[in-house]
Every structure is written in C-alpha cells, then in structure tokens.
Amino acid sequence: MSLTTEDFREFLGSDPEDDETVALGDALAELAIDAEVDSVKAVRDVRERL
Numbered sequence: 857m858s859l860t861t862e863d864f865r866e867f868l869g870s871d872p873e874d875d876e877t878v879a880l881g882d883a884l885a886e887l888a889i890d891a892e893v894d895s896v897k898a899v900r901d902v903r904e905r906l
Contacts, residue, residue: 870876
C-alpha cells in the first residue's frame with residue numbers, strides 16, 4: 857500500500873476558521889509554554905517517593 861497526493865487532497869484546503877494573517881511561528885509561540893525544571897531535584901523527588 858502506498859500513499860499519494862490524492863490521499864491527502866481533503867487535508868490540503870485551507871480551514872475557514874484559521875487566521876492566516878498570523879504567521880505560523882507567532883501562532884506556535886502563543887501556544888508554547890516555558891517550563892523550567894530542575895532535573896536533579898525532580899529525580900530526587902521521584903526517588904524519595906519510591
């Protein structure tokens with residue numbers, strides 16, 4: 857079985873709900889979160905729970 861462009865035709869159209877005036881990078885930046893984790897502390901916490 858192989859995939860062709862015809863298999864994806866229904867996904868190639870634009871979505872009327874999309875705001876195409878916003879650049880993709882800016883849209884992704886709005887969704888991003890800044891997670892700052894102290895890895896050593898997180899591992900120690902997990903080990904203490906076990």
